[in-house]
Amino acid sequence: RKEVEQDPGPFNVPEGATVAFNCTYSNSASQSFFWYRQDCRKEPKLLMSVYSSGNEDGRFTAQLNRASQYISLLIRDSKLSDSATYLCVVNPNTGGFKTIFGAGTRLFVKA
Amino acid sequence: EAQVTQNPRYLITVTGKKLTVTCSQNMNHEYMSWYRQDPGLGLRQIYYSMNVEVTDKGDVPEGYKVSRKEKRNFPLILESPSPNQTSLYFCASTPQDGTLKQFFGPGTRLTVL
Numbered sequence: 001r002k003e004v005e006q007d008p009g010p011f012n013v014p015e016g017a018t019v020a021f022n023c024t025y026s027n028s029a030s031q032s033f034f035w036y037r038q039d040c041r042k043e044p045k046l047l048m049s050v051y052s053s054g055n056e057d058g059r060f061t062a063q064l065n066r067a068s069q070y071i072s073l074l075i076r077d078s079k080l081s082d083s084a085t086y087l088c089v090v091n092p093n094t095g096g097f098k099t100i101f102g103a104g105t106r107l108f109v110k111a
Numbered sequence: 112e113a114q115v116t117q118n119p120r121y122l123i124t125v126t127g128k129k130l131t132v133t134c135s136q137n138m139n140h141e142y143m144s145w146y147r148q149d150p151g152l153g154l155r156q157i158y159y160s161m162n163v164e165v166t167d168k169g170d171v172p173e174g175y176k177v178s179r180k181e182k183r184n185f186p187l188i189l190e191s192p193s194p195n196q197t198s199l200y201f202c203a204s205t206p207q208d209g210t211l212k213q214f215f216g217p218g219t220r221l222t223v224l
Contacts, residue, residue, distance in 0.1 A: 008151075032211045043201055043215035049169070058223050087153065091211055096159065096167050099213070103153035 001026055004090050006102035014110055017078045023088030024070045033071045035062055037084045038104065044087055050068040057068045078109045115216035117202050121223045124192060142205035143185040144169070144213065145171050145177060147198040151194045154201065160185055161221045192223040199217030
């Protein structure tokens, strides 16, 4: 089982739709969680940190479910510019700065 | 401008010819990492450094070396590149502020023939 797993998609949604992605992680001791966005093999850019209490940034909401060991990202009112690959990132708290990336979920938003 | 730079951005080389990919950051970040990205596998951490002269292996360190002699620089060295090291490489830096947020360089596309 991979340490961090994501549905690769692609998710094809119309503009204005709401779309949600999940990401599961295997190490229950993991402490830090993030969503990054990557456009077309460019560098990943931080979208959101994921906190235990959940957090929201405009149209984006991230949640953490420790009991089931997954994090989620909800995008409301999708824009064409949201088309990208969304990467789930976990620091498994095994000491040091070990970082595990999911393989990413591809999103296409259509006009 | 705060940034992470990598050089070269593109490199085609041959098996066995030693190469170095440089990474430099101007944000005074303590942590730095190297990743490779391959289709279907996502980013995999090669090495990371938590401070000058402090480096540790990530998930896929075989065939790579790193050094951290200065805080701003974290070069990736391939002593004897092989075709299976053909990949897209990213360097990242992270402040030691507890957030663990990573700032990535633009990437280096390496082809080993």
